[in-house]
Amino acid sequence: MIVDSTHTRWIILSVAILVVGLITYVPYHATTPGGPGGGTFQGLIYGFVGTAMMVFAGLLGARKRVRIWRLGRAQEWVRAHIWLGLISFPIILFHAGMSFGRGSLTSVLMWLFAIVILSGILGLVIQHVLPRMLLDRVPRETVYEQVPRVIDQLRQEADTLIESVSGVIDHPEQPAFAEASSSPGRRAHDLRTRATALAVPVEGSDELKRFYLIEVRPFFHPEGIPEGELMGAKTSSARFGRIRLLLPRDLHDTLRDLETLCEERRELALQQKLHHWLHGWLLVHIPIAYALLLLSVIHALMSLFY
Amino acid sequence: MAIVRTTKALAKRIDLHYFKRHHPLRSLKSGLSWGAAILAVLWVCGTTRRSSVVFMNGPVSTRHQLFGVSCEKCHEPWGALQTLTRGDEHPSVSDRSCSACHEGPPHHWQTPPEGARPGSKLSGDPACIHCHQEHRGHTALAALADRTCLECHRSLDKNTPSGYKLQNVRTEGKQVDSFLSGHPEFARIASRSGDTARVSLNHSVHLRKGLAGLPQGRAQLACEDCHQPDGARAYMRPVDYETHCAACHPINLNDDRFPAKMLPxxxxxxxxxxxxxxxxxAALVASNPEQITVEKKVRRKTEQIPILGDKELKADAFVQEQRKWLEAQRDAAEKAVLGPKSQTCQLCHVVTQPVEAAASEQKDEAASGEGKEAAAAEEHQKKAPGLAKVEPTAIPARWFVHSRFAHEPHRMLQCVACHTEVDASEKTSDVLLPGVETCRECHRPEPNHARADCVECHVFHDKLTSTHLNGRNTVSEVLKEYFGPASSGAK
Structure with missing residues (x-):
C-alpha cells in the first residue's frame, strides 16, 4: 500500500489522538508521585485505548480472511491498520509510563510490540519501493504462485527449440510438473511440438545441444533461484557470445531465442527474490502480532483482576 | 524454428485454480502464526505453574519479597476494574491491605489540626500507595522522590491538603524545590531562642589546653571524651556525670572527721x-561516739562535753541528743553542698533554695494546665521537705525532632567541621548545631555529592507511635500467614 492523499484523514486522526495523549500525559507524568504507571486511572485509560487500537489493527487479518464481510473497503481497513496500529505504540508507552515494562510479561509484551511496529514500518517502506522496482525490472511479471509453472513452460519451449535443430535430446530429468504435462490438452501440444522436432539435426548443432543440456537446461529448474553465469545479464550475454562464435550462422537465430528464454527466466528469478522481500516481513509481523494480541489479552485480564 | 506464442498458449500458462492450492509462503505464515500463539500460551502456562510472578509489573520491594508472589495479599479482586468504573485512585491496593501488617502511624504533627484526634489519619492524607509505589524493583518503599513530599510541602506557609500547617518554620514566602532551593534554615537555629538547657557548661574552657585534672599524657580534652554515640551510632548519648564528669569534678564534702578529710x-x-x-x-558516730558533744555550763563557762561522759544523762535523753546532733550535722552539710553560696552542685546545676523552690513550684503549678508540674513539685516536697531543688537539666535528647540524623556516616569528619563554633562557645545558651548551609556543602542533588532527598532526613510517619500490630510470632506462624497451612505444617 502506497501512503498517498487517501491516507490524510487517518493521519489527521492518528496525530490528533497522539497530541491528546501527549497533552494529558505531560501533567500526569509531572504530578504522579513515583512516576506514572499502568495501574492508575489515567494509566488504565491509556491501556484501554491502546489495546482497542491494537485489537482493531489485528482485525485486518480477519477482514481479509472473511472477504464477504461488508464492513468497509479492504483498502480502508489497511489504512486504518497502518495508522491506528502505529499510534497505538506511543499510547501503550504512555500506559506503561514510558518504560519498556518492569515485569516479565510486560517486558515481553513491549518487545513484541516493538518488533511488530518495526516490522510493520519496514513492510510499509518495502511496499513503497519494491512494487515500482518490479514494474521496472520485471516487465514479464506473472502471478507469483505460478512462477514455477511458467518456468517449466519456458523449459519445454527451450526443449522444443533445441530439438528442432539438433533432434531429440536425451535428458534424464522428468518434467517438474508431471500433473500439468499429463493433462490432455498439454499432452497434445507436446506431441505436436515433438513431431516437428523430429527433424534432421543441423550440422554443428552438437555444440549447442551440449551447451543447452549442461548449462541452460538446469537454469530452467522451477524450484529455487539458480546461480551461475546465466543469472547475470552481462555474464549471460558474454557466455552466449562465446557460444555464438562456435556455432554455424544457421543456428544463431535459435541461440538468440534461447537467450531470450533465459532472460525471461532471469526476470522470474528476480520476481521471486523481490516477492520474498515484499512479503517476507509478514513472516515476522503476523506471527509476533498474534502472540502479542494473545499475551495482551492475558495481561489485561490479570491486570484488571488484580 | 522460432518460438511462437499464441494468445491461447499464453492464457494456458496460468493455472486458474492456483489460489486453491497451499502455497509454501502462505503455509509458512499460517504455521508461524499458530506456532507463535501456542508458544506464547505455553510460556505463560509454564511460568505460571511455578509462580504468578510473570504477571507482575516488576519485582516487589525488598521488604515484601517474603510474600512477593501472593498477589492477593495486597490486591483486591477486580480492583483495577473499579479504577476504571469509579475513577478511584489505586483502589486495587487499599490502605486496608497495608494496615493488615503495618500500623502506618500518621504523619507526625507538632500540633494536630483542629478537630483531629491525635494519632488518627486525616481525610486529606494520601493513601499508602500514593507515596509507596510497589513493583518498582528491589528498592525500599520508603525511599520516595522529592516530588512526593513536595506535593504537600512545596509551600511551607500554606496548609497541606489535610489541613495541617508546619509550625515554627520561616520560609519567607519561598517555595521549596529541593534541599538546595527553598529549604528553610533549621527551626532551632532560625528561632534564635538559644539553648534553654538548665545546666552550666563552657565548651571553650573544657577544650582549653593544659586543663587541670586531665588524665596523664593528655594535653587537651577531645569532643569524644564527653560525647559518645549511642548503640546505633546515630545520636550522641546524654553526657553522664559518672562517666564523663566525675574524674575532674568529684563531689566531696570537706570534713576533717572523715577519712582523707572528705566525704565523697x-x-x-x-x-x-x-x-x-x-x-x-550515723556511721561516723557509731565508730566514734565521743564525737557527739552537748553544750554544758561548767564553772560558769559553756563547754562542749561528749555525751558519753555525761553521767547525769538518761538513756532517752541520750538518744534524743544523738538525733539532734545528727540532724544538725546533716543540715550543715546540706548547706555546704546545696546552699546558695556553695559551688558543689551549683557549679553545673541550677539549684533553687527551699523558699524559692516552693515559689517556683507554685508558679509551675499555675502555669501547667495539666498539673504534671504540680504533681512533680508535690513529689519533691514529700521526698525532701525543706530541701533545695536541683532543676532538671532539660538537655534535649534530639534537637531536630522532625528529622533524623546519624553520626556514623559522618565519622570521617572532624566534629568541628560541622560544629564550627564549639571552640569559642562560653555560654550554655549557644546553639552549636550546624546550619542548613553547612549540610549543603556535601548534601546536594548533584553528582559526586551526598544525597539530598527529603527522605534522607525527614520521615513521614511518626514511628514513635508505631507498635507491632499482631504481636511477635513464631516462624511457623508467619509462614502459615503468608503461605497457608501447608508451609507451617512442613516445619
Missing part, C-alpha cells in the same frame, strides 16, 4: 544526698 557524695537528687549524709554521720 553521690551525684543524685537532694533527698538522696540528704539521706546519704545522715547515714554517713
Amino acid at each position: 557524695l553521690p551525684h543524685d537528687e537532694p533527698a538522696v544526698v540528704s539521706r546519704f549524709l545522715q547515714t554517713s554521720f
Whole structure:
C-alpha cells in the first residue's frame, strides 16, 4: 500500500489522538508521585485505548480472511491498520509510563510490540519501493504462485527449440510438473511440438545441444533461484557470445531465442527474490502480532483482576 | 524454428485454480502464526505453574519479597476494574491491605489540626500507595522522590491538603524545590531562642589546653571524651556525670572527721544526698561516739562535753541528743553542698533554695494546665521537705525532632567541621548545631555529592507511635500467614 492523499484523514486522526495523549500525559507524568504507571486511572485509560487500537489493527487479518464481510473497503481497513496500529505504540508507552515494562510479561509484551511496529514500518517502506522496482525490472511479471509453472513452460519451449535443430535430446530429468504435462490438452501440444522436432539435426548443432543440456537446461529448474553465469545479464550475454562464435550462422537465430528464454527466466528469478522481500516481513509481523494480541489479552485480564 | 506464442498458449500458462492450492509462503505464515500463539500460551502456562510472578509489573520491594508472589495479599479482586468504573485512585491496593501488617502511624504533627484526634489519619492524607509505589524493583518503599513530599510541602506557609500547617518554620514566602532551593534554615537555629538547657557548661574552657585534672599524657580534652554515640551510632548519648564528669569534678564534702578529710557524695537528687549524709554521720558516730558533744555550763563557762561522759544523762535523753546532733550535722552539710553560696552542685546545676523552690513550684503549678508540674513539685516536697531543688537539666535528647540524623556516616569528619563554633562557645545558651548551609556543602542533588532527598532526613510517619500490630510470632506462624497451612505444617 502506497501512503498517498487517501491516507490524510487517518493521519489527521492518528496525530490528533497522539497530541491528546501527549497533552494529558505531560501533567500526569509531572504530578504522579513515583512516576506514572499502568495501574492508575489515567494509566488504565491509556491501556484501554491502546489495546482497542491494537485489537482493531489485528482485525485486518480477519477482514481479509472473511472477504464477504461488508464492513468497509479492504483498502480502508489497511489504512486504518497502518495508522491506528502505529499510534497505538506511543499510547501503550504512555500506559506503561514510558518504560519498556518492569515485569516479565510486560517486558515481553513491549518487545513484541516493538518488533511488530518495526516490522510493520519496514513492510510499509518495502511496499513503497519494491512494487515500482518490479514494474521496472520485471516487465514479464506473472502471478507469483505460478512462477514455477511458467518456468517449466519456458523449459519445454527451450526443449522444443533445441530439438528442432539438433533432434531429440536425451535428458534424464522428468518434467517438474508431471500433473500439468499429463493433462490432455498439454499432452497434445507436446506431441505436436515433438513431431516437428523430429527433424534432421543441423550440422554443428552438437555444440549447442551440449551447451543447452549442461548449462541452460538446469537454469530452467522451477524450484529455487539458480546461480551461475546465466543469472547475470552481462555474464549471460558474454557466455552466449562465446557460444555464438562456435556455432554455424544457421543456428544463431535459435541461440538468440534461447537467450531470450533465459532472460525471461532471469526476470522470474528476480520476481521471486523481490516477492520474498515484499512479503517476507509478514513472516515476522503476523506471527509476533498474534502472540502479542494473545499475551495482551492475558495481561489485561490479570491486570484488571488484580 | 522460432518460438511462437499464441494468445491461447499464453492464457494456458496460468493455472486458474492456483489460489486453491497451499502455497509454501502462505503455509509458512499460517504455521508461524499458530506456532507463535501456542508458544506464547505455553510460556505463560509454564511460568505460571511455578509462580504468578510473570504477571507482575516488576519485582516487589525488598521488604515484601517474603510474600512477593501472593498477589492477593495486597490486591483486591477486580480492583483495577473499579479504577476504571469509579475513577478511584489505586483502589486495587487499599490502605486496608497495608494496615493488615503495618500500623502506618500518621504523619507526625507538632500540633494536630483542629478537630483531629491525635494519632488518627486525616481525610486529606494520601493513601499508602500514593507515596509507596510497589513493583518498582528491589528498592525500599520508603525511599520516595522529592516530588512526593513536595506535593504537600512545596509551600511551607500554606496548609497541606489535610489541613495541617508546619509550625515554627520561616520560609519567607519561598517555595521549596529541593534541599538546595527553598529549604528553610533549621527551626532551632532560625528561632534564635538559644539553648534553654538548665545546666552550666563552657565548651571553650573544657577544650582549653593544659586543663587541670586531665588524665596523664593528655594535653587537651577531645569532643569524644564527653560525647559518645549511642548503640546505633546515630545520636550522641546524654553526657553522664559518672562517666564523663566525675574524674575532674568529684563531689566531696570537706570534713576533717572523715577519712582523707572528705566525704565523697553521690551525684543524685537532694533527698538522696540528704539521706546519704545522715547515714554517713550515723556511721561516723557509731565508730566514734565521743564525737557527739552537748553544750554544758561548767564553772560558769559553756563547754562542749561528749555525751558519753555525761553521767547525769538518761538513756532517752541520750538518744534524743544523738538525733539532734545528727540532724544538725546533716543540715550543715546540706548547706555546704546545696546552699546558695556553695559551688558543689551549683557549679553545673541550677539549684533553687527551699523558699524559692516552693515559689517556683507554685508558679509551675499555675502555669501547667495539666498539673504534671504540680504533681512533680508535690513529689519533691514529700521526698525532701525543706530541701533545695536541683532543676532538671532539660538537655534535649534530639534537637531536630522532625528529622533524623546519624553520626556514623559522618565519622570521617572532624566534629568541628560541622560544629564550627564549639571552640569559642562560653555560654550554655549557644546553639552549636550546624546550619542548613553547612549540610549543603556535601548534601546536594548533584553528582559526586551526598544525597539530598527529603527522605534522607525527614520521615513521614511518626514511628514513635508505631507498635507491632499482631504481636511477635513464631516462624511457623508467619509462614502459615503468608503461605497457608501447608508451609507451617512442613516445619
